[in-house]
Amino acid sequence: MDITITPRRLRGTLEAPPSKSAAHRALICAALCREGESVLHGLSPSQDILATLGVLRALGAKIDLCGGTARVTGIISPPQGAACDCRESGSTLRFLLPVAGALGVNATFLGAGNLPQRPYSLLAGQMERHGAAFSRSSGMPFSVIGRLRPGWYELPGDVSSQYVSGLLFALPLLERGSDIALSTPLQSAGYVEMTVATLRRFGVDIEARPYGWHIPGRQRYHKREETIEADYSNAAFWLSAGALGSPVACAGLDPDSPQGDRAIVRLLRGFGATAGGDDPLSVQGGRLHACRIDASQVPDLVPILAVVAALSEGETLIENAGRLRIKECDRLAAMADCLTRLGAKVCEGPDYLRISGAPALRGGEVSGWGDHRIVMACAIAATRCEGPVTIRGAQAVEKSYPDFFTHYRNLGGKIDVL
Ligand SMILES: O=C(O)C1=C[C@@H](OP(=O)(O)O)[C@@H](O)[C@H](O)C1
Numbered sequence: 001m002d003i004t005i006t007p008r009r010l011r012g013t014l015e016a017p018p019s020k021s022a023a024h025r026a027l028i029c030a031a032l033c034r035e036g037e038s039v040l041h042g043l044s045p046s047q048d049i050l051a052t053l054g055v056l057r058a059l060g061a062k063i064d065l066c067g068g069t070a071r072v073t074g075i076i077s078p079p080q081g082a083a084c085d086c087r088e089s090g091s092t093l094r095f096l097l098p099v100a101g102a103l104g105v106n107a108t109f110l111g112a113g114n115l116p117q118r119p120y121s122l123l124a125g126q127m128e129r130h131g132a133a134f135s136r137s138s139g140m141p142f143s144v145i146g147r148l149r150p151g152w153y154e155l156p157g158d159v160s161s162q163y164v165s166g167l168l169f170a171l172p173l174l175e176r177g178s179d180i181a182l183s184t185p186l187q188s189a190g191y192v193e194m195t196v197a198t199l200r201r202f203g204v205d206i207e208a209r210p211y212g213w214h215i216p217g218r219q220r221y222h223k224r225e226e227t228i229e230a231d232y233s234n235a236a237f238w239l240s241a242g243a244l245g246s247p248v249a250c251a252g253l254d255p256d257s258p259q260g261d262r263a264i265v266r267l268l269r270g271f272g273a274t275a276g277g278d279d280p281l282s283v284q285g286g287r288l289h290a291c292r293i294d295a296s297q298v299p300d301l302v303p304i305l306a307v308v309a310a311l312s313e314g315e316t317l318i319e320n321a322g323r324l325r326i327k328e329c330d331r332l333a334a335m336a337d338c339l340t341r342l343g344a345k346v347c348e349g350p351d352y353l354r355i356s357g358a359p360a361l362r363g364g365e366v367s368g369w370g371d372h373r374i375v376m377a378c379a380i381a382a383t384r385c386e387g388p389v390t391i392r393g394a395q396a397v398e399k400s401y402p403d404f405f406t407h408y409r410n411l412g413g414k415i416d417v418l
């Protein structure tokens with residue numbers, strides 16, 4: 001789908017969408033509970049969540065999704081083999097690969113878009129040391145056979161936190177305790193905190209250690225009923241629109257959420273914006289100024305922060321951002337390309353973006369790079385462009401936020417589908 005947005009400010013209050021990260025985690029925990037039914041409310045059928053639902057079903061869970069509520073009967077007797085289609089979801093692949101190993105399912109993992117190019121080999125290497133055998137060490141599809149053994153798992157912390165999260169879901173199922181040790185400091189740490197918090201709610205114990213985590217074995221997941229919390233990662237687009245002069249408020253966000261991306265409020269303050277009210281939460285702009293941003297813990301916020309930087313006076317540096325190149329697209333190249341096409345001055349380095357702010361952008365035509373966060377960032381940039389913005393491949397928003405353009409229109413945005 002290609003669209004043209006006619007620039008105008010957005011206005012109004014909207015319900016923040018449910019967190020995709022929280023939904024993946026709750027679904028996996030519910031599927032690993034052997035007794036009874038868990039009920040999860042407030043799910044959105046984004047492509048990534050449909051991928052996790054599909055793989056959990058292939059691994060033997062029964063999941064009935066109706067009107068945003070999932071009734072999940074956990075895996076009792078896993079199948080011998082399973083075809084696990086992760087679509088474009090890195091979380092689905094890296095969370096459920098170790099889970100398939102812990103269940104002893106011979107699984108074939110398939111992926112689409114950029115997923116086959118995204119890394120999993122360090123995780124596969126650790127699984128191989130503990131009883132799993134892979135048909136290939138990179139690329140997709142691949143097959144994995146064998147059952148994981150408990151033991152000492154060692155991973156770097158600066159490739160993907162999803163490796164750690166995946167092992168944290170899987171290792172409690174093994175017959176003895178295991179450990180995960182980090183060989184380099186953990187980036188995206190907030191996501192691992194979310195994993196540990198979700199596991200605890202489902203009755204699974206994880207012990208923090210100076211080297212990483214100890215995971216007692218023979219644990220049982222306990223059934224639960226819960227509502228998926230609202231998402232700071234996608235609310236960030238609306239909060240940033242607020243900082244850029246659109247009076248938009250987001251309802252439903254938990255100020256005490258374990259989500260690392262709640263840092264968006266602090267980061268927008270760093271540009272000189274002010275935040276008001278807990279619920280609904282809104283951010284107001286004014287004259288924004290450049291700042292320096294460390295992207296290592298908040299990679300998903302970088303596309304929209306780059307837009308804010310392009311409209312803030314002075315030169316903003318977004319650094320420690322090398323891992324953005326291994327997401328749904330190369331997000332550093334994508335944002336440098338899109339913002340330049342819209343009239344901004346951007347210098348792309350190996351692991352940084354240096355962006356010179358201007359009072360307004362020109363507008364123009366951009367590719368969405370097949371990436372939901374690039375499309376949403378460009379749509380918010382359009383609120384401050386002088387001329388129309390055409391976005392090619394805007395349907396990519398369905399990966400995490402299928403209602404994004406409905407909400408955009410509800411806030412007064414003008415979108416024409418080409
Ligand atoms: O665990 C999660 O839910 C996620 C972890 C992050 O990935 P990395 O740990 O690879 O940075 C993030 O970019 C992704 O969108 C969601």
Ligand SMILES: C=C(OP(=O)(O)O)C(=O)O
Pocket residue numbers: 048088089090091092300327328373400
């Ligand atoms: C990188 C993302 O997700 P995943 O890694 O799960 O594909 C994202 O949602 O921005």
